Amino acid sequence: MREKKNILLNKKFLIPVFLLLLVGVSLGYSALQTTLQINGNTKISKTEWIVHFSNIQVTEGSYLNSGNNTAVIDANDDTKVTYTVTLNAPGDFYEFTVDIVNEGTLPAKLDAIRETGLTPAQIAEIPYLDYSVTGMPSVGDVLNVGAANKNTVTIRVEYPLDITAQELPGSDYTFTKTIELDYVQNRS
């Protein structure tokens, strides 16, 4: 019995046993280890963001003032439309349509509309000017990609025919206004 104890307590015996134990645990641990791999193949498609005005058309019968009345899309920036019109007498009107198109690859959404100049209520009080805008999209409207999804806006200014002599403007009146439409990517 004493010899057995001596054997168990002998360093020369304990160290190898410990090492053997260590190796055994390592082997067991590695056997219970699984390496998981996630292989990814990601392609980033080519995208384009192209929202702009297109196809401006002046309505037949509009008063052209010898060619001086115009509605144009800026040749260098197709996000800008400018119309310059003079109405000389009651009955004169000028009307045009313009398309808002999304020719990119991402759907767009109208995020905000800002207007400067007279409010619609103020314009309505001017007896010698009728101003109307139809087809304007609303905030939140989505403009999907493709020509078929365009928005067509119509703007008309008119010198009313049914105006009394007292309502006539005694001097020239100038009306200016800007409408700004902010489009952002539609993420919904």
Add this chain to the structure above:
Amino acid sequence: MKQSIVYKYRYYFIILFIVLIGGISLGYSKLMASLNIDANVNVGGVRWDISFKDISVTSGSFTNDNNNYVRIDPEHPNKLSFVITLNEPGNFYEFTVKVKNSGTMNAILDSINLTGTEDSTIIDTPYIDYTMEGLPSVGSTLNKDGEKTIRVKIEYLPNLGGTTPFTVEKGIELNYIEN
């Protein structure tokens, strides 16, 4: 005391944060389009001014002690009235008046309103000769800066049996509208 890594490299982290925010902003702005419609509209001042003007009584006309008159209504310059009494053969009264468009719009005569002594009454009086020339007709135009002249003459003809004064009272109203 050891400083944390974040504190130690805080300036680098601040710069990185700014660059990150700037990148996000740049990315966001690239996907926004602002469309502008600018209006510049001029409504021309206009003036509507069509009226009778420039009455001229022919020399020698019988004035009836200044009781004969031709006048333009000061409140409604498109209305003319005249009262002419001829007392005896040989009297006459003649005048001209212009209808002028001094405004900035072309006009067309929409209607005429004649009041007073009926033309038939005058015609039925053999010793009274009544002439009105140049009265525009309904539908005729009067462009801006244009004018027309109306002539009226009333004459007490001799040797036709007239012995009593004869009075003609008439009103002429011309209603023009924009052409």
